Amino acid sequence: MPNPTRAFLLGPLLKGVSRSFYLTLRVLPAGMRDPVGLAYLLARAADTIADTSLIPPRQRLDLLLSLRDQVNGGADDGTFLRRMAVEVAGQQTQSDEKVLLESLGPALSILSQLSESDREAVREIVTTLTTGMEFDLRTFPDECSGQIVALREPEELDRYTYLVAGCVGEFWTKMTYAHMPGTLKGSPETMLHRGVRFGKALQLTNVLRDCGKDLRIGRCYLPATMLDRFGLTPQDLLLPANALRAQPLLFELVRETLDHFREAVEYTLAIPACSIRLRLACLWPVLIGLETLLLLVNNDDWLDPAKVSKVRRNKVYQIVAASVPLVVSDKLLRSWVDGLTGKIEARLGS
Template sequence: MPNPSRAFLLGPLLKGVSRSFYLTLRVLPVGMRDPIGLAYLLARAADTIADTSLISPEQRLALLLSLREQVNGAAHDNALFQRMAAEVAVQQEQSDEKLLLESLGPAFEVLAQLSESDRNAVRGIVTTLTEGMEFDLRTFPDERSGQIAALREYSELDRYTYLVAGCVGEFWTTMTYAHMPGTLKEQPDTMQRRGVRFGKALQLTNVLRDCGKDLRIGRCYLPHSMLDRYGLSARDLLLPANSQRARPLMIELVRNTLDHFREALDYTLAIPALSVRLRLACLWPILIGLDTLLLLVNNDAWLDPAQVSKVRRNDVYKIIASSLLLVPSNALVRRSVETRIAQIEARF
């Protein structure tokens, strides 16, 4: 295939595989787009490898670890790229995902062209994200086995949400300090901590939204310790009729998620009102995440994979449009977020 250009990789290809994240990326200040966009592409390629259920978890893990080595500077292995194309890319129904896997060589060339600090940051975030994918492959059974495994303790779920999303908040914060010096007035350690919780808020929302679907591939992210307290097992959650019985467990996790979203709000309000692009990039996922939780707590069949609590695309566009009026005002941003939180808590 022709060698994809940097512009194509970080433009049409990124748009094709990132869906709504591309909207956030395009609104970012220019200097942040390339490292964040490239990190997303590499992580998405790794995720595609980890999720290709038509090849064994052992094969996926081997390819994932090889990809991580390449990201971290191992000599480029054309044979590896050929294996990925042969074993993974051919399994992809979506042409953009297939093209992404076939474009890893050029993506590594773009990585080499980044500044040393950006390159190290991209390597760090992709390494951590792939550790989360490795955790999935080592913890849960083959999707085709018919078995289910659950995490053990809440601390394990908390660690998992860091590996697959909380670390993104750290990376995002690092990029902001590097490319927009003087923008964030809070101390870096405060913003890093809030950034981690921002990411955890979004991932816990995903865990709850996708619970029914994940159970059907053998993955229960709701830990045994919590299930036991509510007299539930992972297999009980397979029955949509148990949605009401499991609602107290869902509510407890929603409370934890809202605590993380409050930190995400503080993170966003620490960005000066004049940094409109950066504020919007943070505000959109908060509003979409909270609207998802509102759908969830209003969903009497939240365990039914056919009734997923997902914000419709048209509603996403409405959130984006309305946010343009909110974003310059701390008071309006706070009111919009806290109103949503109050609506969710009113359903407890």
Template sequence: MAITDRKQLLGPLLKGVSRSFYLTLSILPAGMRDPVGLAYLLARAADTIADTSLIAPEKRLELLLSLRAQVNGSPDAAALHEVVSEVARQQKDSDERTLLESLGPALSLLAQFSEADKAAIRGIVSTLTEGMEFDLKHFPDESSGRVVALQQPVELDRYTYMVAGCVGEFWTRMTYAHVTTRLGADEATMIERGVRLGKALQMTNILRDCPKDLRIGRCYLPQTLLDEAGISAEELLDPANSLRARPILLKLLRVALDHYRAGIEYTAALPTFALRLRLACVWPILIGLETLLLLVQNERWLDPQHPSKIRRNDVYRILAGSLPRANSNALLRKWTGKRIAAIEAHIESQTKA
């Protein structure tokens, strides 16, 4: 059943489709909460369309582009009905079905925002769906049995922008639009750092999820790096090749760490008394660094049976430990610095081995 009430859309429904993001959203300043929440809902609906493997990739692409047109202000009730009816009935998760059935009210809610917020929401959803479009066009059908890799590191960098870096940009623009306190850096610098924080988080996801993605034909590790390591994308399907592929992991871990450093500076530039904003950055940074530490310690990082996934209790430990540290740049840099140093020590020792 579709949810039509604004509070229900941005409350229970949002919480149902993303408990972790809802936790972050709940601590945002009031002015940011609704536009960021709606952007997430629309992007999540688009992602559900792109990931519904029971529908042929060509049809998913058609429906995805149709939804993008709806978001960008081309109303078409029949087209929206097709999106909902084609995809919603394929969902086993009731929250995902409700999300798709609530797209009409969500698009109506979009029209109620200021022109600036509407433009920002449309921009972020458009860029995110470009990343989904890339996946559907570049990679084979999930059941094809083939594995296709990206070609160059620059392609990976562009991809991490489309699916996450742009979120850092959007987040920063929302901060400048809705938070009146002065930030510790100019807007252009903060946007660049915000983009890099998004890229850091996506690179972490790519490395963590590599075994799962390979099994649906998607290799985000660039072909040039595979060639340097003397391994093919198909050979990555064998967990026994985790050691052969480790040079690729170590190289991309260094890239991710450089992005995290920019993300830490982004957080440090936020006012120390703006605890909500800082926590919204601190939490994903710390969880991301913990995940990289697990990855660099995982001798079978390509094995889907040995995932580098942070435990729930460790997440709670991070949340609790962040509260007394988040409003101090010195404590923040010390805490994150220890994690980065631990990861780099593992990288260094494995590089020399």
């Protein structure tokens, strides 16, 4: 008999909290859908805890670590779930986020029902992702403090992009090998490496897109040593008028992001054309990410949080519709990607 709670969590609720990622989840092969969807729900709950600014950072960190412990099988007498309902769920303005936090008990039950290999994979990815969130809470000041802290070195940014996104590409690859053996062309080592680069491409895109907004809550992910090289400080980036002055820094990081996206493209094309669902699930983030980079390099106000370079919903639907008839052709997909990359590189002066 179908489990209605499981169906709700991995259906309507997942759709409500995952936004555009739900498009990707919907086309996943059946065996991958539940563990990937559940991992997303647990990670989203953790992210909501970490981002609830009405709760002091120290308290958020304590709740985040408690969630990680529960995911990894820690015992609970009900205290954790009560704390989530009282301390975090009540602060949410989005009803889906509130329902998710109040549904952590059933979500953890579903986790316990997965196969041992899937359960361990979900635990591993949620542990890594929450380590990235922990890094944020320990590194940056309270959002209301008026202070700004910048990462120090490019290596710190690279590690951060792994913790919050590169590890997702790694997880995705492991799930593909587990549930669709023989599907991926290329050695596991190569594909895991490409999967990590795939995730880093998407996260670096987010970091650049959201720079203006993040600065206003005290977070500068652009490393201080890079800022120094371009004669900039985090405070300089708070002024939208400095967007053109900071553009060379943006362009350097966009070039790095494009290098990651090239590996993401190779990852996608290593999926056989007959595996249409899995190909589409990887193709859409690549295309949307490249469209975002194109908007960014053409946005002379990229530091203004009111003028964020975000791909519009109707454009996303156009990409989805146009990709379906082309997904089986490596040549046509490369042509599409090369066209986008060429426009970005022309703007960069490459």
